Amino acid sequence: MSLEILALRAEMLAKVRAFFKARGVMEVETPILSHAASSDPNVDSLRTHYTPPDYGVGISLYLHTSPEYAMKRLLAAGAGPIYQITKVFRDGEEGRLHNPEFTLLEWYRPKIGYLELMDEVEALIRHLADTPPSERLTYAQAFKRYAGVDPYRASLVELRNYASACGFEIKSAVQEQRDVFLDFILAHHVAPKLGGDCATFIYEYPASQATLANISPREPVVSERFELFMRGIEIANGSAELTDPIEHRRRFSQAEETRRQRGADMAPRDQRFLSALESGLPPCAGVALGFDRMLMLQAGVSDIADVLTFPVAQA
Amino acid sequence: MTTYSTNEFKSGLKLIIDGDPCTILENEFVKPGKGQAFNRVKLRNLKTGRIMEKTFRSGEAVKGADVVDVEMQYLYNDGEMWHFMDSASYDQHSGDRNAVGEAAKWLKGQEMCMVTLWNGRLLSVSPPTFVTLAVSATDPGVRGDTSSGGSKPATLETGAVVKVPFFVQVGDVIKIDSRTGEYVARAKDSV
Numbered sequence: 001m002s003l004e005i006l007a008l009r010a011e012m013l014a015k016v017r018a019f020f021k022a023r024g025v026m027e028v029e030t031p032i033l034s035h036a037a038s039s040d041p042n043v044d045s046l047r048t049h050y051t052p053p054d055y056g057v058g059i060s061l062y063l064h065t066s067p068e069y070a071m072k073r074l075l076a077a078g079a080g081p082i083y084q085i086t087k088v089f090r091d092g093e094e095g096r097l098h099n100p101e102f103t104l105l106e107w108y109r110p111k112i113g114y115l116e117l118m119d120e121v122e123a124l125i126r127h128l129a130d131t132p133p134s135e136r137l138t139y140a141q142a143f144k145r146y147a148g149v150d151p152y153r154a155s156l157v158e159l160r161n162y163a164s165a166c167g168f169e170i171k172s173a174v175q176e177q178r179d180v181f182l183d184f185i186l187a188h189h190v191a192p193k194l195g196g197d198c199a200t201f202i203y204e205y206p207a208s209q210a211t212l213a214n215i216s217p218r219e220p221v222v223s224e225r226f227e228l229f230m231r232g233i234e235i236a237n238g239s240a241e242l243t244d245p246i247e248h249r250r251r252f253s254q255a256e257e258t259r260r261q262r263g264a265d266m267a268p269r270d271q272r273f274l275s276a277l278e279s280g281l282p283p284c285a286g287v288a289l290g291f292d293r294m295l296m297l298q299a300g301v302s303d304i305a306d307v308l309t310f311p312v313a314q315a
Numbered sequence: 316m317t318t319y320s321t322n323e324f325k326s327g328l329k330l331i332i333d334g335d336p337c338t339i340l341e342n343e344f345v346k347p348g349k350g351q352a353f354n355r356v357k358l359r360n361l362k363t364g365r366i367m368e369k370t371f372r373s374g375e376a377v378k379g380a381d382v383v384d385v386e387m388q389y390l391y392n393d394g395e396m397w398h399f400m401d402s403a404s405y406d407q408h409s410g411d412r413n414a415v416g417e418a419a420k421w422l423k424g425q426e427m428c429m430v431t432l433w434n435g436r437l438l439s440v441s442p443p444t445f446v447t448l449a450v451s452a453t454d455p456g457v458r459g460d461t462s463s464g465g466s467k468p469a470t471l472e473t474g475a476v477v478k479v480p481f482f483v484q485v486g487d488v489i490k491i492d493s494r495t496g497e498y499v500a501r502a503k504d505s506v
Binding site: 040042092093094095096097098166167168169171173174179180183184186187188191205209211225227234237262288290 | 322332343344345346347348349350351352353355367368369370371372373374375377
């Protein structure tokens with residue numbers, strides 16, 4: 001990383017803080033270490049060992065993969081609109097766009113919908129960078145336009161053939177998993193074409209990929225989740241947050257089942273987060289934005305290592 | 316059979332893809348934030364030389380190819396097969412035109428080559444980077460022209476045709492870069 005980029009990072013951090021201060025969103029800090037881990041089957045938590053002074057053998061603690069659960073606990077406690085800039089950690093993620101430790105900007109607003117939150121994400125982007133107004137496409141529109149595939153109507157066989165023709169080596173374990181093929185097509189044939197001239201929002205992700213987003217009340221196959229792409233790179237992921245604790249438990253169980261099938265590490269559920277949901281999470285929308293990737297675009301570099309002081313190999 | 320997980324992928328690793336041995340040229344980790352992680356890999360098929368792209372779901376295991384590079388001395392060509400010997404073990408290996416490929420045109424005998432074996436079978440041959448060969452035919456150069464201003468074709472004792480400076484004559488021994496086929500210099504001793 002050059003000293004120019006080091007200065008650009010400092011400037012961007014200051015701009016983000018000014019943006020939220022002007023909008024009455026409070027900066028918060030939540031713990032990086034947690035007793036629980038992420039439930040997301042596609043995200044692996046790093047585990048560390050903690051030995052309290054009065055407890056000889058110690059316990060496992062996990063480094064957070066996002067501050068989502070803790071920030072939702074604050075929302076349930078009545079914190080109001082909040083944001084956080086924090087380092088998060090994900091095991092096994094390293095590459096041109098990934099470092100196992102990276103900076104996330106995450107914020108939540110009670111009582112707004114996810115489309116309104118997209119407006120605020122756009123306002124932030126344009127506060128940080130000189131970009132033209134964004135383009136908005138539904139997930140289905142983007143698939144049809146750039147891959148010629150209807151993500152809801154295409155049969156499993158059609159998706160499989162498409163992916164296979166594009167060089168996807170398909171093992172029997174994923175033969176029946178629609179979402180794996182959709183992810184493949186998105187990552188290889190749709191995302192690289194998004195956000196060329198302006199920022200592109202993709203919204204209405206399939207309900208099967210809702211993670212912790214609400215399902216659309218008028219269209220049960222889609223969720224109220226969006227992502228932002230700039231120059232083919234995924235920059236942010238946001239949604240209208242799921243508030244129903246029963247549905248939450250169901251999705252956690254489903255995610256754990258997926259992890260079990262893949263032979264992934266079975267991490268403990270965040271029971272404190274679930275209790276907070278039961279006490280009442282206000283209707284809200286939230287988004288996480290990859291700060292390092294945003295900085296990459298600002299600095300005009302194509303490798304995340306160029307915007308980190310010391311990437312993992314040199315840390 | 317050895318298998319490799321995608322997290323062991325790196326350039327140079329040898330895998331079996333569609334039944335053929337391949338070497339990884341580039342490996343890229345691709346992951347949507349909320350989705351499945353993939354390894355997008357650029358590979359060279361070691362039998363055909365063809366370059367292709369494949370994508371694997373991260374965490375999956377892929378069959379490794381038992382491919383080794385061994386330094387061997389080229390012995391002779393019997394009209395059909397090229398024969399090589401491992402100078403450490405004295406094991407002999409031979410390969411046909413397909414396997415030896417472009418290397419054939421630089422080999423006259425005695426050269427030390429890098430031979431790639433797959434399951435003990437000769438897969439490909441890399442000739443020495445610089446080969447020294449005699450010119451068997453070339454047009455006489457323009458008298459007096461010793462500058463490096465131009466070039467003419469010359470046929471070497473192995474049959475290879477290369478571009479040489481005008482001053483090179485039949486019988487001259489010249490040094491060639493086998494990677495590019497370019498003339499490097501005239502060797503000292505002529506035949």
